Amino acid sequence: MRRLSVFCATLVFFVLALTLSSLSPSRTVRAVQQPDPCVKCQGRCQREYDKCLSKHPVEEQQQCHDGFNSCIVVCYATVCEQ
DSSP states (O other): OHHHHHHHHHHHHHHHHHHHHHHSOOOOOOOOOOOOHHHHHHHHHHHHHHHHHHHSOGGGTHHHHHHHHHHHHHHIIIIITO
16 A cells, blocks of 8 residues: 555646646757858958959969958958958
8 A cells, every 4th residue: 555655646746747748948058150250251251352353354363363362361360360
């Protein structure tokens, strides 16, 4: 008889615990992902490079390549390795 009452009490306790835990509202916390400044800087370099390529003919595109390389170097020196 004692085992049955302990079993019933334990069962009631677990059912109560499950019921109370499901009643509390659960909130999902989301971290706001800030864009990586290094990626933003590299994207800016790529956009400038694409603009330069579209403006100049193939023979004059070496200045675009040089500008892109120097922009990437500046990004790494000032933003990425900070």
